Each structure stands twice: as structure tokens, then as C-alpha cells.
Amino acid sequence: xxxxxxxxxxxxxxxxxxxxxxxxxxxxxxxxxxxxxxxxxxxxxxxxxxxxxxxxxxxxxxxxxxxxxxxxxxxxxxxxxxxxxxxxxxxxxxxxxxxxxxxxxxxxxxxxxxxxxxxxxxxxxxxxxxxxxxxxxxxxxxxxxxxxxxxxxxxxxxxxxxxxxxxxxxxxxxxxxxxxxxxxxxxxxxxxxxxxxxxxxxxxxxxxxxxxxxxxxxxxxxxxxxxxxxxxxxxxxxxxxxxxxxxxxxxxxxxxxxxxxxxxxxxxxxxxxxxxxxxxxxxxxxxxxxxxxxxxxxxxxxxxxxxxxxxxxxxxxxxxxxxxxxxxxxxxxxxxxxxxxxxxxxxxxxxxxxxxxxxxxxxxxxxxxxxxxxxxxxxxxxxxxxxxxxxxxxxxxxxxxxxxxxxxxxxxxxxxxxxxxxxxxxxxxxxxxxxxxxxxxxxxxxxxx
Numbered sequence: 001x002x003x004x005x006x007x008x009x010x011x012x013x014x015x016x017x018x019x020x021x022x023x024x025x026x027x028x029x030x031x032x033x034x035x036x037x038x039x040x041x042x043x044x045x046x047x048x049x050x051x052x053x054x055x056x057x058x059x060x061x062x063x064x065x066x067x068x069x070x071x072x073x074x075x076x077x078x079x080x081x082x083x084x085x086x087x088x089x090x091x092x093x094x095x096x097x098x099x100x101x102x103x104x105x106x107x108x109x110x111x112x113x114x115x116x117x118x119x120x121x122x123x124x125x126x127x128x129x130x131x132x133x134x135x136x137x138x139x140x141x142x143x144x145x146x147x148x149x150x151x152x153x154x155x156x157x158x159x160x161x162x163x164x165x166x167x168x169x170x171x172x173x174x175x176x177x178x179x180x181x182x183x184x185x186x187x188x189x190x191x192x193x194x195x196x197x198x199x200x201x202x203x204x205x206x207x208x209x210x211x212x213x214x215x216x217x218x219x220x221x222x223x224x225x226x227x228x229x230x231x232x233x234x235x236x237x238x239x240x241x242x243x244x245x246x247x248x249x250x251x252x253x254x255x256x257x258x259x260x261x262x263x264x265x266x267x268x269x270x271x272x273x274x275x276x277x278x279x280x281x282x283x284x285x286x287x288x289x290x291x292x293x294x295x296x297x298x299x300x301x302x303x304x305x306x307x308x309x310x311x312x313x314x315x316x317x318x319x320x321x322x323x324x325x326x327x328x329x330x331x332x333x334x335x336x337x338x339x340x341x342x343x344x345x346x347x348x349x350x351x352x353x354x355x356x357x358x359x360x361x362x363x364x365x366x367x368x369x370x371x372x373x374x375x376x377x378x379x380x381x382x383x384x385x386x387x388x389x390x391x392x393x394x395x396x397x398x399x400x401x402x403x404x405x406x407x408x409x410x411x412x413x414x415x416x417x418x419x420x421x422x423x424x425x426x427x428x429x430x431x432x433x434x435x436x437x438x439x440x441x442x443x444x445x446x447x448x449x
Contacts, residue, residue, distance in 0.1 A: 034425065149167075
């Protein structure tokens with residue numbers, strides 16, 4: 001297994017690089033529903049073949065993943081200093097200052113706007129606070145201390161809404177954080193999670209002490225396996241919504257209900273613990289056994305959910321979808337698709353033609369335990385339909401060519417397709433319009449089947 005520091009630094013830098021070289025695009029098309037979405041069932045359960053309860057990973061493999069998961073997940077609480085250097089901040093400001101961006105009103109961002117953010121970032125204070133914390137609700141990691149977006153020219157393919165390049169990642173409630181310093185206005189905290197870093201609203205965090213850290217590390221964990229699970233304290237007061245992939249300490253288990261601990265921010269900014277009772281079908285002991293049935297349960301809960309670049313508006317992009325599918329099974333994944341492709345046994349398909357790739361995926365792939373990788377996009381192989389591999393993925397759109405100009409046919413949500421969705425479209429881009437043309441590898445979780 002990789003060293004924690006190398007994984008995190010590599011993940012952040014690759015994620016930031018991907019933000020500036022993204023392939024997804026805003027579309028002027030998409031009114032016609034592609035055939036894959038009408039001819040293929042969108043129910044992941046119907047792609048299971050054989051024994052529903054057969055383990056996709058052996059008990060030993062899943063325990064190995066779980067040990068690595070707990071080490072990485074809690075790693076921000078093992079830090080004494082930031083993992084990422086000042087060079088990351090310098091790169092961020094250099095990057096956003098190098099090209100013309102646009103705000104939510106489509107007016108240009110100017111140098112004064114960026115300079116004000118630089119001043120508020122208070123980079124002279126980087127690494128002076130160095131405190132451990134926890135997220136108290138779903139929040140965002142932002143590359144600059146602002147909620148305001150930074151879009152590139154929406155008239156260009158691959159730019160404009162919803163690709164806010166300041167948005168780095170979403171953060172679930174209850175995630176360990178390491179805070180290096182606070183912005184000058186006190187509203188933002190530069191925070192590191194186990195998989196990415198960025199500015200988080202200070203009100204979405206709470207500082208933790210060593211007693212809490214020790215207790216949370218010693219307790220078993222529970223996981224949400226559906227989105228929009230309302231979490232209320234013992235007085236019935238709503239605290240937050242938990243989505244699939246939310247991990248919380250589990251204190252007791254019952255047939256219909258499970259009890260867990262949540263963090264709440266007090267008036268001094270410190271974390272206090274509250275006990276909550278959650279439906280056992282929606283919040284289960286972590287990790288779930290990695291079976292096809294359990295994988296389909298988790299996947300079903302994410303079907304038709306909207307695309308969200310970097311977790312924008314609380315939604316998911318392709319890699320966040322994969323990450324949240326695998327978190328309930330104790331499988332920690334990096335933030336971006338390129339890093340995720342390197343998390344298991346990779347099989348190179350880059351030199352194969354379409355027929356060769358199809359044969360290799362069907363022969364080597366393990367349904368619900370295989371990633372299908374292409375530049376800028378990751379998918380989960382779940383089975384086959386009429387001799388074609390079938391994948392589950394959250395996709396913004398398909399590359400098209402209209403009047404000689406590149407555009408997109410919008411999908412914009414989590415769907416089940418073949419690797420040739422949209423092949424019937426007259427305006428599908430002749431170069432790499434089909435997903436399979438740029439599939440470069442598959443990644444087997446747990447090794448060879």
C-alpha cells in the first residue's frame with residue numbers, strides 16, 4: 001500500500017491539474033434521448049448474474065482494504081503540520097491569474113478580485129494554527145476562499161457552467177480535517193482531508209481534542225447507504241443530511257435502528273458529541289460485505305442523481321460517484337479519476353481496437369468491482385447486455401460536432417450505458433465521440449477474478 005503522504009500530495013496536484021485540463025463540456029444539444037437510456041434498464045440489480053451473495057472480494061481482501069481505509073481516513077488527525085506546502089497556494093493563484101475567468105453573471109473576473117482573495121487567504125499565516133478538526137455538515141473544499149465561481153468562456157466546449165474551477169471536492173459530515181490556518185476575515189479554514197485540500201467554511205468545521213480522536217478511532221463505524229438521510233439529535237433537532245458514503249462512529253446496533261455519534265460545533269468552535277438514531281436500512285455497520293447484492297443497493301441509491309463538477313451544489317462528478325459507491329465497503333479512493341485508475345490491478349487496453357477492448361472487459365472484468373478508465377472519466381463495470389459491457393457512471397455529456405464546432409450532448413446525471421452511448425447520433429463527434437475509443441485501461445479491485 002502507498003505511503004499516506006505520497007498518496008495525498010499526488011492526489012491533490014493531479015486533481016488541480018485536472019481542473020485546468022478538464023474534458024467535460026457545456027452542451028447546446030441533448031434534447032434527443034440517447035438509445036442506451038431507453039433500451040437498457042437503469043436498475044443495477046438486473047445486471048447481477050449468478051449468486052447474489054457471492055463475495056466480490058474475499059474476506060481477506062476486504063480486511064486489507066479496511067485497514068488501509070481506517071489509516072487513510074483518520075490520517076488528518078495524525079498530522080502535526082500541513083501535508084501540502086506553500087507551493088500549492090502559489091500554484092493556485094498563479095493558475096487563476098493566468099487566464100480570463102467569468103463570474104456567475106458571466107462578467108469577467110479582474111485582477112482586483114483575485115488580489116482581494118489573495119489578501120484574505122493570509123498566506124503568511126500558513127502552517128501557524130495546525131489544529132485538528134471535523135466537518136459538522138456536508139461542505140465544500142474550495143481552491144480560493146470564496147463561494148463565488150470561476151468559469152471559463154461558456155462559448156467554448158468544455159467550459160462554462162457547471163465547471164466552476166474553484167470547486168475542488170465535496171466533504172461528508174463527520175470527516176477528519178487538519179486546519180493549517182484561517183483566512184483574515186475568519187470565515188474560511190484551509191483544510192486537508194484524507195484525499196484533497198481546500199478552503200472550508202469555518203462554520204462547517206469544529207475543532208477536536210485528543211480524547212475525541214481516541215474515542216472515534218476506537219469505535220466501530222457506520223455508513224450511510226442512501227442520499228438525503230435526515231440526521232436529527234435526541235431532541236428531534238435537524239443537524240444535517242447524510243448522503244451515501246457518510247461515515248460516523250457506531251455506538252449500538254438494533255434490528256430496525258442503529259445509534260451513532262455526530263459532531264456539533266459549540267459557541268467556541270469546538271466539537272461536542274451528540275447521539276443520533278438512524279434507520280438501520282439506511283445507516284449500516286461499516287464495512288458492508290462486498291457482494292453483488294450490496295453493491296447494487298448502493299448503486300441504486302445513486303441512479304439518476306445530477307452531475308456536479310467537484311461536488312458542486314452537493315452533487316457528484318464521475319470520480320466522486322465511484323468514491324461514494326466504494327466507501328461503504330471500506331475501500332478508500334483518491335479524489336480524481338486518474339488516481340483512482342491506479343488503485344488496483346490495472347490492465348492496459350490502450351493499444352486494442354473496439355472489439356479487443358470489449359472482449360478484454362467481458363473476460364477480465366468483475367461486475368461491480370472493476371473500474372473502466374479513460375482520460376478525464378471513470379466508470380464502474382456492472383455486467384453486460386447483448387454481448388456489450390455495461391457501465392454505471394455519472395457523465396456530463398457526449399462529444400458532438402455541430403456545424404464544424406465541437407459541442408456536447410448533455411447527459412448530466414448518473415446512468416447505466418454501454419461503452420458506445422450515442423452511437424446513433426448523427427452529430428456524434430467522429431473523433432473519440434464513443435467512450436470505448438478512449439478507454440485506456442480497466443482496474444480490478446481485489447485482484448484477478
